[in-house]
Amino acid sequence: MATSVFHQPPGTAQPHQHFQNSGFRHEFGHASVKLTFKGFKVETGLSRRGGYSSCKRKFGVIQASASHTSVVQPVSYPPNNSTDELRKKSSEAALILIRHGESLWNEKNLFTGCVDVPLTKKGVEEAIEAGKRISNIPVDMIYTSALIRAQMTAMLAMTQHRRKKVPIILHNESEQAREWSQIFSEDTKKQSIPVVTAWQLNERMYGELQGLNKQETADRFGKEKVHEWRRSYDIPPPNGESLEMCAERAVAYFKDHIEPQLLSGKNVMIAAHGNSLRSIIMYLDKLTSQEVINLELSTGIPMLYIFKGGKFIRRGSPAGPTEAGVYAYTRSLALYRQKLDDMLH
Numbered sequence: 001m002a003t004s005v006f007h008q009p010p011g012t013a014q015p016h017q018h019f020q021n022s023g024f025r026h027e028f029g030h031a032s033v034k035l036t037f038k039g040f041k042v043e044t045g046l047s048r049r050g051g052y053s054s055c056k057r058k059f060g061v062i063q064a065s066a067s068h069t070s071v072v073q074p075v076s077y078p079p080n081n082s083t084d085e086l087r088k089k090s091s092e093a094a095l096i097l098i099r100h101g102e103s104l105w106n107e108k109n110l111f112t113g114c115v116d117v118p119l120t121k122k123g124v125e126e127a128i129e130a131g132k133r134i135s136n137i138p139v140d141m142i143y144t145s146a147l148i149r150a151q152m153t154a155m156l157a158m159t160q161h162r163r164k165k166v167p168i169i170l171h172n173e174s175e176q177a178r179e180w181s182q183i184f185s186e187d188t189k190k191q192s193i194p195v196v197t198a199w200q201l202n203e204r205m206y207g208e209l210q211g212l213n214k215q216e217t218a219d220r221f222g223k224e225k226v227h228e229w230r231r232s233y234d235i236p237p238p239n240g241e242s243l244e245m246c247a248e249r250a251v252a253y254f255k256d257h258i259e260p261q262l263l264s265g266k267n268v269m270i271a272a273h274g275n276s277l278r279s280i281i282m283y284l285d286k287l288t289s290q291e292v293i294n295l296e297l298s299t300g301i302p303m304l305y306i307f308k309g310g311k312f313i314r315r316g317s318p319a320g321p322t323e324a325g326v327y328a329y330t331r332s333l334a335l336y337r338q339k340l341d342d343m344l345h
C-alpha cells in the first residue's frame with residue numbers, strides 16, 4: 001500500500017537516494033518526486049535536499065484578512081474531550097495542496113516572501129496544467145494566501161475542473177465588503193466554491209532579502225549562509241521569518257480553520273507557497289525539523305492527501321486527468337469521478 005514518502009525513521013533519508021518500497025519508487029534530490037504506484041506514475045512535487053539548523057528568534061505578523069461569510073458553513077471543533085472521537089468517526093475528505101505556478105520573481109531568481117508578485121505566462125500554464133490533473137477530484141472549499149500568485153493559481157486551476165462550480169473569493173475585510181458581496185440565490189450558492197484568503201498561508205516573510213537576487217546574495221554573503229537562511233528550520237533571514245516562525249502561523253491556521261472543514265467531510269484545496277506548504281506538510285506527514293529541511297516543492301504540482309479517521313494519508317498527485325490511479329485510491333473518489341463521467345457524457 002502506498003504510504004507517506006517520509007515514513008522512514010527520522011534521519012534515514014539521504015539526498016539523491018532512490019527507495020524501492022512496496023511497488024513505488026522515491027527519488028529524492030530532484031525538483032519533484034515520481035512514485036510508481038501499482039503501475040501508475042504519480043508525481044508528488046516534493047523532493048528533499050541537505051540542510052542546516054540552529055538558533056531562534058521571534059517576529060511579528062504582517063497583515064490580516066478573511067475567514068467565513070454566508071457561502072461557508074462555519075465549522076469549529078467541539079470541546080477537547082470529544083475531538084478525538086469525532087476525528088476517528090469523521091468521514092473521508094480529500095485535501096489538495098498546490099504551490100503557486102512560477103512567478104515573475106521566481107523567473108528573475110529574486111527572494112519574494114510576502115511581496116505580492118503575479119505569475120509568469122509559464123506560471124499561468126502550470127496552474128492550468130495542475131487544474132487538469134485535479135479536474136476529477138472533489139473541491140468544496142478553497143483556501144489561498146492573501147497573495148495574488150496563489151490566488152491566480154487556484155482560480156486558473158479551477159477553470160479546468162469538470163464539475164464547473166464557480167470559485168468565489170469571500171470578502172470579510174469589513175462589514176460593508178461582506179454585505180456587498182452577498183449571494184441571494186441558494187441554487188447559485190450551491191454551484192459556488194467559497195475561496196477563503198488568509199495571510200497566515202502567505203509565503204514566509206523574507207525580511208531584508210525580499211527583492212534581492214538569490215545568486216548575487218549567495219556571492220555576497222556566501223553560499224552556506226544563504227542556504228542557512230533559505231533552508232534551516234529555525235534561523236531566520238535578517239528581519240524575516242524562519243520556517244519555524246512561518247509554521248507557527250500557517251499550521252495554527254490549518255488546525256483552527258481547515259482541519260474542522262475536513263473533519264466535517266468537506267474536500268479542500270489549499271493554494272499557497274513553498275514555505276507555508278512545507279510547514280503544513282511537516283505537520284501532515286509528522287516530519288522532524290531535520291526532515292523538513294530536505295523537503296522541496298515544485299511550482300504548480302498538486303499533491304493529494306486523504307483525511308480519514310483523523311489521519312492524513314498522502315496520495316501523490318494524478319499525472320493527468322485521465323489517469324485512473326489516484327481516483328482508485330478510495331471508493332468515494334472513484335464514485336465522484338464516475339458521477340462526473342455520467343453527468344458529462
Ligand SMILES: O=C(O)[C@@H](CO)OP(=O)(O)O
Nearest residue numbers: 110111112113203230274
Ligand atoms: O523567494 C521566496 O519567497 C521563496 C520561494 O520562491 O524562496 P526559497 O526557495 O528561498 O524558499
